[in-house]
Amino acid sequence: MQRARTDQAKDDRREVLLTAALHEFFERGFSAARMDDIAKRAGLSKGTLYLYFDSKEALFTSLIETFALPNVERIETAARAAGGARNAIRAVLALAPNLVRESVVPLIAKILIADAPAFPDIVTAYRKTVIERVLGVFADILKDAHEAGEIDVSDPDLTARLVVAPIMFSAMWRVVFEHDDEAKLDLVKLFALHEKMLLRALWFKEEAA
Amino acid sequence: MQRARTDQAKDDRREVLLTAALHEFFERGFSAARMDDIAKRAGLSKGTLYLYFDSKEALFTSLIETFALPNVERIETAARAAGGARNAIRAVLALAPNLVRESVVPLIAKILIADAPAFPDIVTAYRKTVIERVLGVFADILKDAHEAGEIDVSDPDLTARLVVAPIMFSAMWRVVFEHDDEAKLDLVKLFALHEKMLLRALWFKEEAA
DNA sequence: CCTATATAACTGACTGGTCAGTTATATAGG
DNA sequence: CCTATATAACTGACCAGTCAGTTATATAGG
Incomplete structure (x- = not known):
């Protein structure tokens, strides 16, 4: 996987993750949405998602x-x-x-x-x-x-x-x-x-x- | 626990369970609501809840x-x-x-x-x-x-x-x-x-x- | 009217699966 | 070749659904 090294690239990645989260939370609700699915939807792994957000709740906020x-x-x-x-x-x-x-x-x-x-x-x-x-x-x-x-x-x-x-x-x-x-x-x-x-x-x- | 023996008593129990479910599903959403909590709210056990409804989904429906x-x-x-x-x-x-x-x-x-x-x-x-x-x-x-x-x-x-x-x-x-x-x-x-x-x-x- | 027996309502410990969050390892890229 | 970024294997908490065992209640028989 390509790495996000610049601040710009990291911001972009954050946004991709947030958009993926938007759709997963919308379709499933907070509780039923899976961090794994959000990461996959953004084309990344769950571990990476946790590099950008501390927790499911933080992502939601x-x-x-x-x-x-x-x-x-x-x-x-x-x-x-x-x-x-x-x-x-x-x-x-x-x-x-x-x-x-x-x-x-x-x-x-x-x-x-x-x-x-x-x-x-x-x-x-x-x-x-x-x-x-x-x-x-x-x-x-x-x-x-x-x-x-x-x-x-x-x-x-x-x-x-x-x-x-x-x-x-x-x-x-x-x-x-x-x-x-x-x-x-x-x-x-x-x-x-x-x-x-x-x-x-x-x-x-x-x-x- | 008193038992519901007549059809009337059973219908009443069903209704109590449905009302408990209404409030739990309302507060938590389908996924986060717990069958245990619904049963407790109705003053019954989870086992009993399953005597009245086949599954969480059936209860929801x-x-x-x-x-x-x-x-x-x-x-x-x-x-x-x-x-x-x-x-x-x-x-x-x-x-x-x-x-x-x-x-x-x-x-x-x-x-x-x-x-x-x-x-x-x-x-x-x-x-x-x-x-x-x-x-x-x-x-x-x-x-x-x-x-x-x-x-x-x-x-x-x-x-x-x-x-x-x-x-x-x-x-x-x-x-x-x-x-x-x-x-x-x-x-x-x-x-x-x-x-x-x-x-x-x-x-x-x-x-x- | 009492008590023994039968029955069906009820219970809660258990199981299997799921998933948030962690970490050891791999590698892109300077 | 160093290190920040990414990954996937792992862990443990949680919970739907099950079932062996318990008990309230009905009633048969004395």
Whole structure:
């Protein structure tokens, strides 16, 4: 086997191992995933895996930390870049189909849901740094629009959750049901509809006109 | 240990074991849950557990089958009993807080999500008998209202998913985050808001008036 | 109503297999 | 030829499933 001697090469190897771990943990869950399989999937041996991570738990923790943030930033930028609440909602819901179908977000979510009771600290950290940050961005935008008299939002935090709920719903749908093709969702249509209904609900006076 | 001699007593024992299994599988996942712990939780020995279920897998299957249907029926009756789409939506969303907070539905959902890849057949069966049945009830109601000219619903199947999404969202929230009290959701307010926004989105012409 | 006998519910020690983590050995690459 | 990296053989803890033995309960027979 070729050796990773430079720092760059080692970082690459770490990443390959983390990606392998992502898929094994996703498919099997923390407990049933085998360190041997993760190493093999990365084209390495178990011994080598232990050169890069101290334990199965350490690997799990690194995994969540590594994959959690990048996609949050994508959402956050899209939301903040668009001017105004209406455009922010549009921008994020336009991103949603790709996020649900192509990104690792649904995989990470599934892994966290599955192993939450075993890793309460990781879950709490994830909620604070990822979930509540995303919800907070939405809530802020809604609040601003409310204060500007543009829309009527009694509770921005709860409204933000209602905006996000279909993303979570379809992420779980993908992860649980889409192993059989019969159950595929049309995500583009789903989020277009969600957008339409949200705009009607929030700007209902103008929309009805 | 007292013995279960009558059929009734045996059924009771089965149920106690299933309830113990529900909680262990929920907390640990299929793989990490121990048959010994399930038995102990039910106040019995592992040997006895094997008198009632052939294997860990058989126990798992029975568990899903036993707990899946009753709550579907609750939703279905509530939806069908209420006359008209508006009342059906109201009736079901009024049920939602209790369903999310008190029923086993979120536990079963979590277990299924966690172990879906290991039990594709169970998952497919669950989708057909539970999920699509519930979604179908909503879709039918929406379609009827649409055909009666009451509301404008281009795609009842997708709309039904948007109605249900916040239930799934808050079920996962409970199951993943509510181990710490800091993260409690106000479900009554959440679903009241969801109802308000749905009514605006669907009957937006009248609501705006 | 008592007691002896039969039965089926129950138990927990044991077995075989699995897998996280360790270590002795091999070798790529400078 | 030296050493950091990689490997695969190894160890021991753990656990699903089994089964020989135990005991609660039913009931036959006095």
